[in-house]
Amino acid sequence: MEKFLMLSGAGTGYNLALKLRLAGHQVKVWARDKRVQQNFDGLLEKVKDWETFLDARTIVLFDSTGGGRTADRLRSRGHFVWAGSVFADQLELDRGLAFELLEQSGVKVPETKTFYDWDEGRQYVKRSGKRLVFKASGELSKQNEIDSYVGKDPEDLVEMLHYFEAVAKHPAHFELQEFVEGLALSTEGWFNGEHFMLPFNHTIEHKAIMNDDLGPASGCSFNVVWRTESNRVVEEGIKLVEPLLAEYGHVGPVDLNTIVNREGVWALEFTPRMGYDAFPTILELVKGDVGEVLAKMARGEEPDELELDSGFAAGLRITVPPHPSEEFKPHAGVPIRGFDRSDRDHLYFFDVMLDSGGKLMTSGAYGIVACATGKGRTISEAFEKPNELANKARIPEKQYRTDAIETLSSDYRKFVDLVGVEHNVLHEVGGNP
DSSP states (O other): EEEEEESSSSSTTTHHHHHHHTTEEEEEESSSSSGGTTTTTTOOOOOTSGGGGGGTEEEEEOOSSTOOOHHHHHHTTTOOEEEEOOHHHHHHHHHHHHHHHHHHOBBBOOOEEEEEEHHHHHHHHHHHSOEEEEEEHHHHTTTTTTTTTEEEEHHHHHHHHHHHHHOSSSOEEEEEEEEOSSSEEEEEEEEEEEEEEEEEEEEEEEEEEEGGGGEEEEEEEEEEEEESOHHHHHHTTGGGHHHHHHHTTEEEHHHHHOOOOOOOOOOEEEEEEEOHHHHHTTTTTTTTHHHHHHHHTTTTTTOOOOOBBBSSSEEEEOOOOTTTTTSOOOOOOOOOSSSGGGGGGGEEEOOOOEEESSOOOSSSSSSEEEEEEEEEESSHHTTHHHHHHHHHHHHHBBBBOOOOHHHHHHHHHHHHHHHHHOOSSSSSSSSSO
16 A cells, blocks of 8 residues: 655645545645635544655645746655646746747647736737637736636627736736637546557536526536547647656646637647546546556656546536635535545545534535536436436535536537547447447
8 A cells, every 4th residue: 555645726726635545645735725724624634744744755746837946856855746847837837838849849828818917918909809818827827816718709808818917916917818709628638658558538617606607607516528449639738748848857647728719729728737637536436456657657657548447427516505606605514414434535625624523514615515527428327317316415505507518418419519529428429339
């Protein structure tokens, strides 16, 4: 059995830590975010002075961006580290640098300009006459102050730039990117320090919290994940950055978010870490003990394969108000009932804890209760378990979308039209091969 220390940003990887503990591994956790200090109370052992837990065999896991300096420092001292690095932080938080590296690697990128002045950005929008996308970068992105925004037209985006300037707490640092029509598709590979492990996987997700993609974004309201050996999206996208990742010795998952259309594969952003909720969802497909894979990658043993089942995995996020608003704090202590022991493998919890009597309740962090997951030969079959769990959950004022199957089936038909048939899943998303 392995010894793991998870250094978390906001507790998003805690359920992975719990899975590792239940598999028999020794695990302790620590989180930077003060708001999540009660998360997983009664479920995981936490450490305040985490360096006292380190020894020669400890595997240090990073579940999010932002701890790169610590990760690199630990590596320089000879510790085994999975994910996390200054390089990974830069790929995600400095969009201008990421676009430059993507173009150098041969990946198509929509025309993108970086700005450090709000008025210069507004003038650029007016001159362009094009439909553009706003993306926060640097500290604006790191602090989650401002979400990305797709302008309806130049006038709309100019008005939103006035609004963003008014609410921003850090100096201007953002990109304006030409809008590209097509299918939003993510491609992830796990990188072992030298090359990508096979297979890759694709994710289609929707962020809006309400049906028909209405309302604010929730990070990920639902998603579907499936394995892929290779196709034009892989070859024209993420595979081209393999030399770059090898140069920096990256270890861990890397996701390239793209728009796919007839003209090509257009890169939008990197996610060089666990993705949420794609990571909880892909765990439905992972064969064997994921802890052994993480340990081998961290030790530099360079495994060549991440064993994944065929078919689809599905994830459906369950939240409570006022999520997704972070301006107001949700109530702690809301009881979470309706689940039984057999459901445990299909629930990836986030902001939860146990009370003194061992009953599950909300922790009052951000209002994200769980990602309910399942798998199947078709998208419809994969969502049977998540929909069942969301429906039977006895959580006051629970929130979740009910249109995942219809929405993602339509998206997958677009994928088949643009990319072709994936042999490990059914061609007809709801029917015959």
